[in-house]
Amino acid sequence: MGKRSFEILDVTLRDGSHAMKHAFTEEQVRETARGLDQAGVTYFEVTHGDGLGGSSLQYGLSAVDELKLIEAAVEECKSSQVSVLLLPGIGVKEDLQEAVKVGAKMVRVATHVTEADVAAQHIALGRELGLKTIGFLMMAHMAPVEKIVEQGKLFESYGAEVVYVTDSAGYLLPHEVKERIAALKNELTCEVGFHGHNNLSMAMANTIAAVQAGATYIDGSLRCLGAGSGNTQTEVMVAVLERLGYNTGIDLYKIMDVANDVVAKYMHRPQEVTGSSLIMGYSGVYSSFLLHTQAAAQKFGVDERDILVELGKMKAVGGQEDLIYDVAQRFALKKSSLV
Incomplete structure (x- = not known):
């Protein structure tokens, strides 16, 4: 087929874990991995x-140990390689070493867009272990272009x-993606990638903008299975x-076959731009906050949209899930005082 124009990295079995309430089975992982490899x-x-x-209790307990799932995916691959995500403070260096033992070949070290400095030792370890090592600037809408360049250089x-x-919140528009990708391309010597969410129905347009601006790694998930309204849809992106x-x-x-014959059958719900995920994109709220x-909202009898708008105003970021319940309780108390 000749040289690829870029790498499409599929995140169904990681970002999709949010939508699946972290309940992937080993067989689901094996079938999906086999299809992606083929x-x-x-x-x-x-x-x-x-x-x-x-x-964990804070982020959601996995139904199956992740090392077992990584190992299962690796066993199904003849040519594909398995990546793992590491957020310093949630995962530790020992977790990465264990993932390598079961066959991981890439690590993406993710920090808030202004906190790349917390990842120095994890990036260094990734290289030391011989992994393809990537820096992931999350919530990229929350910093100006100059700050993104500064953090990318780190x-x-x-x-x-x-x-x-x-674009963890699915907040960015194509011209904003283009501006950020182009700035990194101009200032860095390493490659540049883009990961989008579809909360404003912009994921595909944003991915095209990223490629046109020079991104050589782009993410997608089969049937959009991911946090919020999901990611750029892998099989549609290919077409x-x-x-x-x-x-x-x-x-x-x-790629259509694995999306429609495997992933569609185990999805808990269709990935749509719904009221809540739309508000997430509009307010700039972390996509994994949806569930x-x-x-x-159900526990405290309040409107989930109100919670999300407030979280957007507070500029809440991943790791602050406890704020969701604080905000919900505050709205419930306010509501009861008006009755």
């Missing part, structure tokens, strides 16, 4: 939605081989980018 996907990610070590100085603009004249290196029919917010 379709020609070079890298795909397998971990708890919040990365290595994410299984990641590169620590040894990151790719730096990602991560769109091939139509635009790019070589994805992925077999369209085979937590719905649970809090």
